[in-house]
Every structure is written in structure tokens, then in C-alpha cells.
Amino acid sequence: MRLPGIPDEEFIRVEKIPMTKEEIRVLALSKARLFVGAKFIDIGSGTGSVTVEAGLIVGEKGRVWAVEKDKEAIELTRKNIEKFKLNNVTIIEGEAPEALDSINSEVDAIFVGGTERLEEILLSSDKKLKNSGRIVIDAILLETVNNALSTLNQMGYKTEVIEVIIAKGMKTSKGYAMISRNPIFIVYGEKP
16 A cells, blocks of 8 residues: 655646645545545546545555546546556546446545535535545635535534645745645545
């Protein structure tokens, strides 16, 4: 099993396509509790960083589905899957929750990145998730956090939320300065 934490600069990037940053990926995937052989869905794959990390963790015995509606993001996800030589990932072009209908398998965990239809996606994801499976959502807006917690609690999930504030060192002529990134919330719920 490979642990998450691929440096951001190792991914092929396009500035306007979002990417879940290294430290957030590590925490989000730890909350997903992936394992070798697990089945995982990444909704809103963007650059494909979560898809790639998950694909490496679950290994050849596992399966990952990357759901994305933006054509440029789909191509970027594809390039990163190829770069990391993953054969266990399927890209689904389409918008969630409708795109989830093409996955004919129960899964162990689901990650939801940036999305506008969160409540619909969570309700639809519940049908794909095994008992004791986990849904993990990352968010920058308090409204998204509130919506995620409210929906997951109504679904009977055991929920938690963490706020993550990361500062990375930047070398200057006089030493290192810590440069803060935007705070991120990670909401996660476990299906009863």
C-alpha cells in the first residue's frame, strides 16, 4: 500500500482547473479510510490529484471512478492517470449525481470536491456506498459545510468536521517565511 502525499508539483497542472492540495489530500483520504482493494469514487476530479492518490492506495485489486463534467478537467485527469501509470481508474464524463448511475458497484468511500448540487449528490451517493462506508467533502464555504452536515445528519450518518489551516515555507533572501493558504473544511460521514 502506498500512503498519500504526492507533492503538488508532480502533477500536470492547468491554472484554471482546481486541484486539492497535497496536505488536504492526505487528510481527506485518511478520513476516507481507503485500503488495498477498496472501491472509491472521486466526484469533481479536477486535476485528478485525489483520483491518482486513491488509485495508488487501493492498488490493482481496487477500483477508482473519477467523475467530472468539464472537458478540460477530464483531459487533465486523464494525463495525470497516465503519468502515474494507473490501470484501475475509470473516468466518467458527466455531471453528478446523474453520472453516478453508470457505476454498477457498491463502493467503500466517496470524495466530493467542489460542487453546486451537494445535497442531491450526497443523497444519490448513499445508494452507492456500502454500510460503514465513508463520504468525505472538502469545502471553503461555511454554507457548504452547513449543507453537508445537515444532509449527512438527516441521512443518519455519524458526522464530523475539521478545519485545516496550512502554511508552507517559502525561501526568501533572509530565511523562510510561512505563507498561509486558505482555510479548508473537511466534512466526513460514516454510513450506518
